Amino acid sequence: MAPPSIRRLDARAPDFLATLDALLAFEAEADDRIDAAVSEILRAVRSTGDAAVIEYTRRFDHLEVGAMVELELPKSELKAALAGLGLEQREALRIAADRVREYHERQKGESWEYTEADGTRLGQKITPLDRVGLYVPGGRASYPSSVLMNAIPAKVAGVGELIMVVPTPRGEKNPLVLAAAAITGVDRVFTIGGAQAVAALAYGTQTIPQVDKIVGPGNAYVAEAKRRVFGTVGIDMVAGPSEVLIISDASGHADWVAMDLFAQAEHDELAQSILLCTDAGFIDAVSEAIDRLLPTMPRRDTIAKSLANRGALIHVDSLEQACAIANRIAPEHLELALDDAEDWVDRIRHAGAIFVGHWAVEALGDYCAGPNHVLPTMRSARFSSPLGTYDFQKRTSIVHISEAGAQHLGKVASVLAHGEGLQAHARSAEMRLKV
Structure with missing residues (x-):
């Protein structure tokens, strides 16, 4: 018999909470090589500006360029990328952008004040950030959704200038990413990446102006660079691996639940996919579906390693217990795969996003539901919130x-x-x- 592809746990076991905490524990291992490289890159860009960015772009992206002007894309190229998409892709991008924009417009803060009886006036002034930098992974990776989720709330907030950086290794440009930049109204796009792009945005160069905040995902070098420049500029967050927690019972669809677990696991071998379920028979069905469906997945190796390393199918006594465990986990994504899902929403205190009911699959949230997909990870949903319009606005106290x-x-x-x-x-x- 083949070994199980995902661990089974029982919430009634005396050592369950200790086992759960060990499963949840994640700390990015300190990598001296990354630390040293990022430190040197930041120092060089801060000292010599464009020259350092150009040199690192030649070295890491294998682009022979002589001046920064060669690394800025004209708006005409962004518009051409949008126009060049097939009708289906262009329409999907437009629908997603419209939905994300409509949702984030409801988050926009407004200035306010009140007057006391003696004439004293107190209030709060809401002001958008002047300039924001958006980091977007490039090359073979295609993340137009990241452009939508970061650029749209910034534009809704009224940010004066939005500068996007996206690496193009060996000149490879992704038309979907460029089209997303066009449809969201990004102001300037530079084809640079890595820690050098973060440094250029944080400190400014002869060509790239200093921004007030840097948002967007990236690799370990980008994450470390964002961590180091925080304080000089703001950042959205230093995110950990993606997470999904599904609460279910016998009312669910085993194949659907298995595929929802896969959808997180395919991101990364360190991603975390957990099921809390009140029905042992349904857990058996999900386990069978995992084993049956996994061989059909193009990214099956990544999924298998993720499920084996950090995944779990957990039997709980009740939905009350499931909600209590969910609050301890404070997941990035929480699916309530229940017929009566609405009844349990108020029991959840800590989650980046809650997907309510069998039809509210988390993958829709990644692309087009409307709410932001940039969410707190590593239990930080206990004290932080999804990226939103409010992250691109400042609040100033008014005292008269x-x-x-x-x-x-x-x-x-x-x-x-x-x-x-x-x-x-x-x-x-x-x-x-x-x-």
Whole structure:
């Protein structure tokens, strides 16, 4: 008999929580080689700007270029890529973009203020970021969905300029990615990638202006570069491997659940796919479906390793217990594959996105449902949220104190400032008081 392709666990086992925590544990291993390379690249780009970016592009992307102007794509090329798509692809891209835009328009924050009885006015001013950098993987990888999910909320927020960087190894450009840049209104596109692209956006070069925030996925070098430049600029997050958690019972479809587990597992050998189910017979059916369907998958080797390394089929006593475990896991994606899924949504406190019911497959969320697919991973859904329009807006406090308000607040501030031993603070407030 072949070994099982995915572990089976029982939530009733005395050591279950310890086993679960070990399964969830993920820390990117420190790689001294990556650290050293990224550090050197950041230093070089910060010191010499365009020259360093050009040199690294020659070395890593095998492009012989003499000047940065050769690495910027004209808008006409983006428009040509969109026009050159087949009707089906172009229409799918348009529909997805429209849905993502409609959803994110509802997130846009507005300035507000209120006036107190003595005339003091307090409020909050909402301002979009001036300039944002969008990193998009390139070459053979095709991630137009990443362009949509990052560029559209930035544009909805009112970001003044959106600069996209995408590597084109050996000159290989992906028309879907360029078309997505056209349809979302990206302002400038440079065909650079890696840590050098992150550095160029973070520090600015002679050609590429410094941005205020960098968003978008990338490899280990890009992730490390984003981590290091945080503080000089903002970043969206340093994301871990993709995750899905499915809560199900006997009302589900075993083949559907198996394929939903595959959909996450095919991303990466470190991706995590977990099923929590109240019905042992249904778990058997899902296990059988995994073994039957896996040989049909083009990325079966990656899926198999992911399921074997970090996947699990877990038998739970009840849906209440499943929800409690789900909150402990705080998954990136949570599918409620239940007939009465709506009844359980309020039980979930921690998840990047909740997909409600048998038809709400997570793959739709990746591309075209509307909500953002940039989600917190590695249990960070306990304290963070999906990427959204709000990530491209700043909030500034507005404080307009009336003369009457200063009389009351000045006394309060004076007492507190003296209590903290900050006499200048106290005197500053006291000087506004009428004798």
